[in-house]
Amino acid sequence: MGVFTFVCRSSGADWSAKQLTGDLEASASSTYELQRKLVQAALAADSSGGVTSSFSMVSPCSAVFQKETEARKNRVMPRPEIQAPPEIFYNEAEARKYTTSSRIIEIQAKISERALELLALPNDGVPRLLLDIGCGSGLSGETLSENGHHWIGYDISQSMLDVAREREAEGDLLLADMGQGLGLRPGVIDGAISISAVQWLCYADKSFHEPRMRLKAFFGSLYRCLARGARAVLQLYAENMYQSEMIMTYAMRAGFAGGVVVDWPHSSKARKAYLVLTCGPPSMQTSLPKGKGEDGEMCSDDDESGDDESQTVGIYDRNRPRKKLKVNKKGKGKEWVLKKKEQMRRRGHDVPPDTKYTARKRKARF
Numbered sequence: 371m372g373v374f375t376f377v378c379r380s381s382g383a384d385w386s387a388k389q390l391t392g393d394l395e396a397s398a399s400s401t402y403e404l405q406r407k408l409v410q411a412a413l414a415a416d417s418s419g420g421v422t423s424s425f426s427m428v429s430p431c432s433a434v435f436q437k438e439t440e441a442r443k444n445r446v447m448p449r450p451e452i453q454a455p456p457e458i459f460y461n462e463a464e465a466r467k468y469t470t471s472s473r474i475i476e477i478q479a480k481i482s483e484r485a486l487e488l489l490a491l492p493n494d495g496v497p498r499l500l501l502d503i504g505c506g507s508g509l510s511g512e513t514l515s516e517n518g519h520h521w522i523g524y525d526i527s528q529s530m531l532d533v534a535r536e537r538e539a540e541g542d543l544l545l546a547d548m549g550q551g552l553g554l555r556p557g558v559i560d561g562a563i564s565i566s567a568v569q570w571l572c573y574a575d576k577s578f579h580e581p582r583m584r585l586k587a588f589f590g591s592l593y594r595c596l597a598r599g600a601r602a603v604l605q606l607y608a609e610n611m612y613q614s615e616m617i618m619t620y621a622m623r624a625g626f627a628g629g630v631v632v633d634w635p636h637s638s639k640a641r642k643a644y645l646v647l648t649c650g651p652p653s654m655q656t657s658l659p660k661g662k663g664e665d666g667e668m669c670s671d672d673d674e675s676g677d678d679e680s681q682t683v684g685i686y687d688r689n690r691p692r693k694k695l696k697v698n699k700k701g702k703g704k705e706w707v708l709k710k711k712e713q714m715r716r717r718g719h720d721v722p723p724d725t726k727y728t729a730r731k732r733k734a735r736f
């Protein structure tokens with residue numbers, strides 16, 4: 371059976387409850403006593419054990435009681451990404467459920483700490499300006515604050531951001547779709563993390579969504595806003611190899627160097643993949659660290675014997691070296707601009723006419 375839902379009503383001091391789709395019922399003189407009776411009634415009907423129960427007041431004299439059993443909890447649920455678009459999936463109820471689950475809080479904190487470690491920021495005590503992309507209710511950003519950094523959080527779910535605000539998240543929160551680009555000035559960010567979010571870009575939720583274009587916009591804008599040499603560490607749950615490759619391809623096309631660090635590769639439960647990207651050409655300092663547990667060591671919170679489907683560290687270099695621009699001291703020069711415009715006209719693009727203002731030097735603007 372799995373889930374039991376009861377509609378509860380009070381008349382005077384007494385409460386009574388009827389099962390929504392069954393015959394179970396109970397009555398008691400307090401809501402506490404009623405809940406206890408309902409748990410017992412549900413257990414008697416389904417002995418697979420209770421996991422969670424909730425009692426929500428609808429009005430002063432009515433409420434809904436729900437109890438889930440082990441059988442339902444252990445059912446394999448479809449991935450959130452295929453259930454609904456993120457802004458719908460993470461609605462008010464889900465945002466609260468997500469943020470009050472001690473298991474999720476613990477897991478997200480561990481992943482965020484590891485992502486921060488992989489960012490390899492200089493250990494000089496100077497606070498950095500970081501991004502938390504898909505920041506949700508602020509669980510991952512909390513780790514950044516605890517380590518003394520400033521951060522800007524992007525999320526597409528208003529409910530998740532509301533919970534983040536309620537929890538007094540210290541970052542600046544932006545309601546935005548990362549698939550449309552981050553819209554930040556070039557080179558202003560010292561590092562970025564994204565925890566359990568980027569795989570959402572692989573799903574087309576709207577008729578005009580094209581995952582490849584969204585990945586392109588995301589990685590292009592991420593590359594531009596990062597300072598040279600800065601890193602982005604993206605922990606994500608790709609559904610299959612096709613998605614991993616697509617994400618990697620667009621990261622590399624944007625100009626990033628880097629690769630994937632896999633922690634606990636032998637554990638199906640604790641295995642986590644981090645895309646570690648560096649802005650600018652690869653160097654000794656940007657070489658990838660080893661994944662945890664690569665040498666067969668088991669994770670402490672893993673109770674499984676592990677599977678052998680393991681990839682340790684995949685190193686990828688930029689596959690599209692940037693063309694070196696010929697720039698003289700005065701910039702590219704009028705001649706270069708005129709040549710480019712001519713080239714574009716020949717390709718059939720709509721190009722503004724050449725005037726005395728073409729290629730003029732512009733004032734530096736804020």
Ligand SMILES: C[S@@+](CC[C@H](N)C(=O)[O-])C[C@H]1O[C@@H](n2cnc3c(N)ncnc32)[C@H](O)[C@@H]1O
Pocket residue numbers: 456457460478503504505506507508509510524525526527530546547548549564565566567570571
């Ligand atoms: C599993 S939650 C992780 C939240 C947070 N990083 C944490 O560790 O708790 C994934 C988050 O990604 C956000 N997200 C998904 N697609 C997004 C998009 N296109 N733009 C911005 N945020 C997105 C969701 O709204 C959700 O809050």
